[in-house]
Amino acid sequence: MGERELERLFSPRAVAVVGASEAPGRVGRIVFEQLLRSGRPVYPVNPSRQTILGVPALHSPAELPDGVDLAVLTTTAAPAVTAAEECAARGVPFVLPVAGGFREAGPAGLALEERLGALARAGRCRVLGPNTLGMFLPHERLDTLFVEHGDESLGRGGGVALISQSGSVGTEALGVASNSGFGMRAFVGLGNKCDLDELDMLRHFAADPGTRCLAFYIESLDEGRAFLEEARRVSPDKPIVVLKAGRTRSGALAVGSHTGRLAGSDRVVDFAFRQYGVQRAQDDQQLCDVSKALAGLPPARGNRVAVLGLAGAYGVMGADFVESEVRGVQLEMARLSPATVERIRRVAVPFAACQNPVDLTASATDAMFLETTRALVDDPGVDMVIVSTFFAPPGMTEALVEPLAEVLRAAPKPVLDFTLYGPKTDACLRRFHELGVVGYPSIERAVRAARGLWERACILASLSRRAR
Amino acid sequence: MGERELERLFSPRAVAVVGASEAPGRVGRIVFEQLLRSGRPVYPVNPSRQTILGVPALHSPAELPDGVDLAVLTTTAAPAVTAAEECAARGVPFVLPVAGGFREAGPAGLALEERLGALARAGRCRVLGPNTLGMFLPHERLDTLFVEHGDESLGRGGGVALISQSGSVGTEALGVASNSGFGMRAFVGLGNKCDLDELDMLRHFAADPGTRCLAFYIESLDEGRAFLEEARRVSPDKPIVVLKAGRTRSGALAVGSHTGRLAGSDRVVDFAFRQYGVQRAQDDQQLCDVSKALAGLPPARGNRVAVLGLAGAYGVMGADFVESEVRGVQLEMARLSPATVERIRRVAVPFAACQNPVDLTASATDAMFLETTRALVDDPGVDMVIVSTFFAPPGMTEALVEPLAEVLRAAPKPVLDFTLYGPKTDACLRRFHELGVVGYPSIERAVRAARGLWERACILASLSRRAR
Numbered sequence: 052m053g054e055r056e057l058e059r060l061f062s063p064r065a066v067a068v069v070g071a072s073e074a075p076g077r078v079g080r081i082v083f084e085q086l087l088r089s090g091r092p093v094y095p096v097n098p099s100r101q102t103i104l105g106v107p108a109l110h111s112p113a114e115l116p117d118g119v120d121l122a123v124l125t126t127t128a129a130p131a132v133t134a135a136e137e138c139a140a141r142g143v144p145f146v147l148p149v150a151g152g153f154r155e156a157g158p159a160g161l162a163l164e165e166r167l168g169a170l171a172r173a174g175r176c177r178v179l180g181p182n183t184l185g186m187f188l189p190h191e192r193l194d195t196l197f198v199e200h201g202d203e204s205l206g207r208g209g210g211v212a213l214i215s216q217s218g219s220v221g222t223e224a225l226g227v228a229s230n231s232g233f234g235m236r237a238f239v240g241l242g243n244k245c246d247l248d249e250l251d252m253l254r255h256f257a258a259d260p261g262t263r264c265l266a267f268y269i270e271s272l273d274e275g276r277a278f279l280e281e282a283r284r285v286s287p288d289k290p291i292v293v294l295k296a297g298r299t300r301s302g303a304l305a306v307g308s309h310t311g312r313l314a315g316s317d318r319v320v321d322f323a324f325r326q327y328g329v330q331r332a333q334d335d336q337q338l339c340d341v342s343k344a345l346a347g348l349p350p351a352r353g354n355r356v357a358v359l360g361l362a363g364a365y366g367v368m369g370a371d372f373v374e375s376e377v378r379g380v381q382l383e384m385a386r387l388s389p390a391t392v393e394r395i396r397r398v399a400v401p402f403a404a405c406q407n408p409v410d411l412t413a414s415a416t417d418a419m420f421l422e423t424t425r426a427l428v429d430d431p432g433v434d435m436v437i438v439s440t441f442f443a444p445p446g447m448t449e450a451l452v453e454p455l456a457e458v459l460r461a462a463p464k465p466v467l468d469f470t471l472y473g474p475k476t477d478a479c480l481r482r483f484h485e486l487g488v489v490g491y492p493s494i495e496r497a498v499r500a501a502r503g504l505w506e507r508a509c510i511l512a513s514l515s516r517r518a519r
Numbered sequence: 520m521g522e523r524e525l526e527r528l529f530s531p532r533a534v535a536v537v538g539a540s541e542a543p544g545r546v547g548r549i550v551f552e553q554l555l556r557s558g559r560p561v562y563p564v565n566p567s568r569q570t571i572l573g574v575p576a577l578h579s580p581a582e583l584p585d586g587v588d589l590a591v592l593t594t595t596a597a598p599a600v601t602a603a604e605e606c607a608a609r610g611v612p613f614v615l616p617v618a619g620g621f622r623e624a625g626p627a628g629l630a631l632e633e634r635l636g637a638l639a640r641a642g643r644c645r646v647l648g649p650n651t652l653g654m655f656l657p658h659e660r661l662d663t664l665f666v667e668h669g670d671e672s673l674g675r676g677g678g679v680a681l682i683s684q685s686g687s688v689g690t691e692a693l694g695v696a697s698n699s700g701f702g703m704r705a706f707v708g709l710g711n712k713c714d715l716d717e718l719d720m721l722r723h724f725a726a727d728p729g730t731r732c733l734a735f736y737i738e739s740l741d742e743g744r745a746f747l748e749e750a751r752r753v754s755p756d757k758p759i760v761v762l763k764a765g766r767t768r769s770g771a772l773a774v775g776s777h778t779g780r781l782a783g784s785d786r787v788v789d790f791a792f793r794q795y796g797v798q799r800a801q802d803d804q805q806l807c808d809v810s811k812a813l814a815g816l817p818p819a820r821g822n823r824v825a826v827l828g829l830a831g832a833y834g835v836m837g838a839d840f841v842e843s844e845v846r847g848v849q850l851e852m853a854r855l856s857p858a859t860v861e862r863i864r865r866v867a868v869p870f871a872a873c874q875n876p877v878d879l880t881a882s883a884t885d886a887m888f889l890e891t892t893r894a895l896v897d898d899p900g901v902d903m904v905i906v907s908t909f910f911a912p913p914g915m916t917e918a919l920v921e922p923l924a925e926v927l928r929a930a931p932k933p934v935l936d937f938t939l940y941g942p943k944t945d946a947c948l949r950r951f952h953e954l955g956v957v958g959y960p961s962i963e964r965a966v967r968a969a970r971g972l973w974e975r976a977c978i979l980a981s982l983s984r985r986a987r
Contacts, residue, residue, distance in 0.1 A: 076913040151880055156870030198881070198911035217832030218881075219939060222911060226940025270835060296835040299842035301852035305835045305876050334836060334963050364685030367738060367764040367773045368802060374767035384769035402624030408773050412619055413666070413686075443666035443690060445544040471687060472694025495802050 057247075057255040060145040060179065061237065062191055063091065063120035067143065069112060069134040070126035071095030071103045078149060079125040080104075081197045082185075086123070089192040094119060096134070112137035121145045123185065123195050128152035131181065132166045139175035146170075147195060148181035154243050155182065164245050171246035183242025184218030187225070189235060190261065196238075198222050209234025210263030210346035212256040213339075214249060216241050220268040220294075224339050234343055234484070236262045250278045257285040264346035266338050267293045279327040286328030287514055290345040290507050293324060294332040328510050330503060331378075340496050341503030347489045348465040350511070351504040353434035355385035357427045358408035360439030361415045361447065362471065365494050366408030369437060369469075372498035380506045382498070384408070385433040394426040416446035421454055428462045435464060435504065437497050440490075441471040442479060452479060456486035465489075465504050469497035525715075525723040528613040528647065529705065530659055531559065531588035535611065537580060537602040538594035539563030539571045546617060547593040548572075549665045550653075554591070557660040562587060564602070580605035589613045591653065591663050596620035599649065600634050607643035614638075615663060616649035622711050623650065632713050639714035651710025652686030655693070657703060658729065664706075666690050677702025678731030678814035680724040681807075682717060684709050688736040688762075692807050702811055702952070704730045718746045725753040732814035734806050735761045747795040754796030755982055758813040758975050761792060762800040796978050798971060799846075808964050809971030815957045816933040818979070819972040821902035823853035825895045826876035828907030829883045829915065830939065833962050834876030837905060837937075840966035848974045850966070852876070853901040862894040884914035889922055896930045903932060903972065905965050908958075909939040910947060920947055924954035933957075933972050937965040 066086050072079035083103060086093045095103035098110045109115060112122065112134055122138040124131040124146055131148040138146050153164040167178050179185070185195030189209070196218070211234055215221050218240040224233060236259070239252055249267055256262040265285070272278055282291050297303040324331055332338035358369040373382045387395075387407050395405040398419045404410040409427070411419050420440070427436045440455070441447055459466040468483055468490035470476050476492065483490045491497040534554050540547035551571060554561045563571035566578045577583060580590065580602055590606040592599040592614055599616040606614050621632040635646050647653070653663030657677070664686070679702055683689050686708040692701060704727070707720055717735055724730040733753070740746055750759050765771040792799055800806035826837040841850045855863075855875050863873040866887045872878040877895070879887050888908070895904045908923070909915055927934040936951055936958035938944050944960065951958045959965040 078913075151868075151882065152870050155872075160870065215832075217830060219830030219909070220832050223940045226944070268832065270832070296832060296839060298839045301842050301876075302835050302839035305831070305838045305872075305878075334840075334961075335832075336961060336963070362685060362687030363773070364683075364688050364736065364738070364764060364803075367770050370773045371764060371766045371770035372802075374769050400619075402620050402628065404623075404773075407769075410773075414619065441687070445546075472691045476694070493802075493804060495804070 055258070057251065059120040060177065061186070061188055061193070061255070063145070065092040065094065065116070065119045067094045067096055067112065067115055067119050067122040067138070069096040069122055069124045069138070070130070071097050071108065072125075073103055078197045082123050082125050082149070082195050085194045085196075089194070112141050112143065115141050115143065119143050121147060124148040124150070126150065128160060128163050128181070132163050135167055135170060135176070135178065139170050143176060145177050145179065147179045147183070147185050149183060149185060149195070149197065151182045153181045153245075164243060168245040178246035179239070180242040181245065183240040184221060185240055187221070187235070187238040196222065209236050210261065211235055211266055211342045212237045212239070212252070212259065212262040212264070213266045213268075213342070214239045214241065214252040214256070215268035216244065216270045217268055218242070220335050223335055233339060234346055244273070248273065250274050250281060253278060253281050253285060253291070257289055263289065264342045265289060265291045266342040267291070268296065268335065268338065269293055270296050275323070279323055279329070282329050283327040283514070286510065290330065291328065292330045292332055292338055292342050292345065292503070294335060294338040295324070328514050330506050330510065336496070337499055340491060340500045344465065344467060344489050344500035344504055345507055347487065348467070348504060349463060351435050351465055351501075351508045354382045354505045355432060355434045356382050356437060356498075356501055357385045357387065357430070357433040357435070358437045358439070359411070359423055359427060360408065361411050361413055361441045361444060362439070363404070363410045365439050365469070365471065366404070366410050369439070369494045369498060370408050372495055377502060380502050380509070382502055382505055385430070388430050388432055391426050391430040395423050398422045413444040414446065415444060417448055417451040420447065420451060421458065424455060424458055424466070428458065428464065428466060433464070435501050436462070436466040437469055437494070437501060438466060439469045439471060439494065440479065442476070443471070449479065452482050453486065456483060456488045460487050465501065467491065467497045467500055469494045523726070525719065527588040528645065529654070529656055529661070529723070531613070533560040533562065533584070533587045535562045535564055535580065535583055535587050535590040535606070537564040537590055537592045537606070538598070539565050539576065540593075541571055546665045550591050550593050550617070550663050553662045553664075557662070580609050580611070583609050583611065587611050589615060592616040592618070594618065596628060596631050596649070600631050603635055603638060603644070603646065607638050611644060613645050613647065615647045615651070615653050617651060617653060617663070617665065619650045621649045621713070632711060636713040646714035647707070648710040649713060651708040652689060653708055655689070655703070655706040664690065677704050678729065679703055679734055679810045680705045680707070680720070680727070680730040680732070681734045681736075681810070682707045682709065682720040682724070683736035684712065684738045685736055686710070688803050691803055701807060702814055712741070716741065718742050718749060721746060721749050721753060721759070725757055731757065732810045733757060733759045734810040735759070736764065736803065736806065737761055738764050743791070747791055747797070750797050751795040751982070754978065758798065759796065760798045760800055760806055760810050760813065760971070762803060762806040763792070796982050798974055798978065804964070805967060808959060808968045812933065812935065812957050812968035812972055813975055815955065816935070816972065817931060819903050819933055819976045822850045822973045823900060823902045824850050824905060824966075824969055825853045825855065825898070825901040825903070826905045826907070827879070827888075827891055827895060828876065829879050829881055829909045829912060830907070831872070831878045833907050833937070833939065834872070834878050837907070837962045837966060838876050840963055845970060848970050848977070850970055850973055853898070856898050856900055859894050859898040863891050866890045881912040882914065883912060885916055885919040888915065888919060889926065892923060892926055892934070896926065896932065896934060901932070903969050904930070904934040905937055905962075905969060906934060907937045907939060907962065908947065910944070911939070917947065920950050921954065924951060924956045928955050933969065935959065935965045935968055937962050
């Protein structure tokens with residue numbers, strides 16, 4: 052399948068909602084209302100109603116006009132399959148059945164799902180799902196998720212395409228987004244994957260100019276080899292991070308009961324991923340944290356990290372996290388040049404620690420913090436900087452946010468922010484995010500993201516060695 | 520030193536603030552205002568003012584009336600030492616110098632700190648600090664922290680005494696508290712520890728009836744052996760969790776520049792702690808998460824965990840986390856009895872997964888969730904339950920919170936909550952906390968807390984074996 056074949060799925064000219072409803076709380080109502088907000092023509096299909104929320108209803112997909120590129124099917128399983136067949140007959144190229152009750156529900160459900168798969172195999176239409184929350188593309192204002200989620204404005208302008216077998220991993224990521232900024236280009240829930248799968252998404256978003264990093268939550272992979280081959284092709288241009296759940300015996304068994312598929316051996320998966328230029332995440336938070344850094348920061352040239360803060364404890368913990376090897380990826384604490392140390396000493400209070408980790412103490416001011424950040428960014432022996440902002444001490448104010456963001460954005464190396472807790476933390480993290488700063492609410496997560504950047508550099512080096 | 524000797528420090532009849540000020544943002548003003556709210560007599564000491572915020576000011580500690588048990592010294596280092604000497608002369612038993620600029624600032628600062636230490640050694644007064652944020656005891660309304668922190672009401676009724684060399688670890692914990700509930704009995708920042716140290720706090724809070732778990736953030740320990748001996752005495756009655764920072768070479772070096780002390784070898788510390796019944800945490804979040812579970816839940820009888828959720832992915836990840844051994848502590852996924860599976864099947868939707876991890880799917884309702892929780896709690900093959908609440912699907916409502924909390928509180932085994940992201944998550948976590956439920960905002964953190972409960976059970980068994 053070519054790169055552009057899914058363009059109409061993610062940028063449909065018009066949309067149909069089969070099972071559209073006025074009943075509050077019903078999926079058919081939530082999806083319909085959200086799609087109305089996208090600014091596209093939306094056609095409600097409901098055989099027993101004349102209008103839905105004032106929009107004339109069609110009685111069957113057969114009545115749909117030309118130009119409907121996507122039909123979201125919000126009914127239960129059996130009627131959704133019939134609707135999919137009717138949509139395909141009407142020439143709708145993409146259907147999105149959201150209901151559960153398919154493969155995961157036993158033989159009758161499997162038979163229903165096979166009818167959907169047959170439609171796709173016959174080339175009559177493509178199917179996203181079933182058993183999925185669907186998708187959310189902030190830049191298209193396209194949202195079929197039928198659970199409440201965070202403020203979509205936070206997703207705008209982001210570069211991460213998050214593809215997930217599980218819808219809840221997506222809503223959790225959107226929650227992260229609304230708390231502290233994430234930068235989502237697209238969320239796609241694949242559900243039971245009777246047709247469209249990770250490989251299709253990898254191809255599509257690799258070619259999407261707005262996507263700068265691809266993140267996957269995967270429980271099982273039918274076309275593992277093809278996915279990895281494609282990943283190796285994509286990886287030199289765009290980083291790929293995968294959370295492969297079902298790492299343990301019980302986890303793998305749980306995948307079976309959850310999706311009706313068997314998960315592969317974890318060790319085989321781990322080994323294979325590295326070979327093919329794919330970074331792994333151990334949980335959904337790490338998946339999002341690392342993707343956010345990869346999408347938003349320049350590449351790391353080396354593994355030497357400088358840590359700047361106002362609280363000695365977080366410098367110590369930061370150093371501990373930096374020097375703890377994780378899955379073969381080893382960061383180091385940078386050794387600052389004498390010129391850098393002198394430059395910091397000139398602005399800091401006398402009892403500040405001017406070696407790495409730098410501790411400006413609670414007596415720090417905006418001006419001290421800014422100049423010290425500049426000194427660390429300028430030091431050629433520093434490959435990445437973690438600045439720990441903290442807006443509780445009297446000398447640290449919100450006025451620091453904009454000029455600091457400017458320094459961070461202009462830096463030719465990755466600078467990550469960790470904002471210590473305070474009443475203004477979330478607001479500052481969101482503002483940082485709007486200003487293009489990659490920030491985290493814990494030192495461990497900031498270091499984990501830095502480790503992801505260094506792992507990316509190692510993967511690029513290893514792919515280019517093999518290519519030579 | 521006896522167990523009751525610090526009672527007046529943490530429950531002073533009257534308090535003095537040396538360096539009290541009216542200048543907005545000054546430490547002397549913040550501390551003075553906060554102490555006024557405690558309902559005790561508070562005496563501002565300031566030689567150049569007649570009143571401070573309407574309260575008559577004293578010109579010197581020599582003028583303090585009888586009954587002042589604590590003097591908070593908010594001036595810079597040198598005047599604070601003079602004030603400490605004057606307070607001691609006046610018979611004030613406890614002084615709390617907050618300023619930096621002592622041992623960590625070089626020879627002159629060290630000389631100042633030695634004068635404070637000499638006061639204590641001579642038995643003239645006890646010193647908390649210097650270089651500390653001080654303390655926060657919600658039940659006493661006693662708060663000397665001079666950085667903004669979370670809503671103190673959230674700390675009320677808690678059982679965790681958090682003792683920290685670093686003040687920022689405390690404010691970070693208070694941030695956690697205000698986000699999702701923590702349950703703090705006391706926070707004490709030890710700072711440079713020229714006199715009062717971890718051993719004093721261990722003795723005091725071990726004897727405090729309101730303290731159910733002791734949590735320590737430690738960078739260096741002068742009396743390591745005595746602390747561990749005391750810990751072994753306390754541990755059979757109250758759990759002790761320690762975050763020992765400076766685990767790595769750079770971390771240990773950073774401790775040196777931060778506090779002027781050398782940290783011990785990490786491996787020695789790790790081994791010794793286990794022997795003496797102390798649980799270790801790797802970061803401040805784990806310190807708080809594990810302490811909260813230990814303070815708020817019944818003991819774990821075994822290591823078999825059941826996971827209940829509405830999102831297959833979090834069941835799979837939960838199983839992965841449960842079965843991943845961490846530092847020798849191994850949890851297992853429980854095997855549910857046929858009766859339990861049948862009981863769940865009777866209430867669940869047909870395509871729910873009724874084995875462990877139980878996945879009620881997004882079609883779950885309050886009633887399904889409640890009955891399934893009861894079934895898991897009743898299963899004798901289940902030692903701990905993690906319920907993953909999620910208030911986004913239409914059938915899951917806030918009406919579940921109170922009856923679910925009732926089931927969890929009545930359970931004779933630990934039940935931990937993990938609340939998936941949604942617009943209501945923080946509010947639900949706070950309400951759960953008020954109702955005595957121990958909840959976390961990520962599955963990894965809930966499992967980590969469960970692992971802490973099982974580690975506690977192993978420690979108790981090992982201590983009692985050795986005692987026989």
